[in-house]
Amino acid sequence: MRIPLVIALLLIACPAATQPVTPQIVDDAIPASLTGKPGDPVRGRTIVASRSTGLCLLCHSGPIAEERFQGDIAPSLAGAGSRWSEGQLRLRIVDGARLNADTIMPAYYRTDGLQRVARNFEGKTILSAGQVEDVVAYLVTLKD
Template identity: 65%
Template structure:
């Protein structure tokens, strides 16, 4: 497990500070829960979250879902909201070689598009919306 660490992000850069505990960020980035409906919209939006580029999931209306990363079906059973939050904020804290984008980090990035320089891909509120949505994706009763 990772040692307790304080993110180096600064509020003036548009990113609030957060604390990593083990494999998770326990506290909401906004101090409030997100909206699962807005989170679903981000996850399925191919111009915003781009999640379905790599992940598949329980989105029958969405064609051409990815298979490079874990399927999102049941992710709310397999990971806690705090674990999901760290993976969205900056999965490099768990796996430095991950292909998962760092949606809420400004440090250690390379080849950042001009429009994204100096700002995170998703806002703190959007991260919380996605966490709230992913937490609803539960395995049916009786399945691991």
């Protein structure tokens, strides 16, 4: 299968690991979208359920019945949209250590001050800004 030239050029011109924007933290939240626009909750659900992208269900359980073997060492994602605001959810995903220095949750959108990072991941975020916004958009929908 050949990749069309336009797609190949986009992949070269737009690397996945761009330097993350520095979000403004206000109290216990990042009120503004990292991308300037809302995320897509359908894509966010896919990221949360993914065993290779978000890995959220490794530690959390959530209302994703088709995914077996969900975690139980972190709070359930069910009702996350009722417990936390959009901005509070965003900060927890971007860098949960700002709220709890002892958290085992990875900083999904931070590149500095990390330890034990494989060389090929140095300077890269786990999720892109758009993916963070997608996950936030999904979690906000979880009201029960």
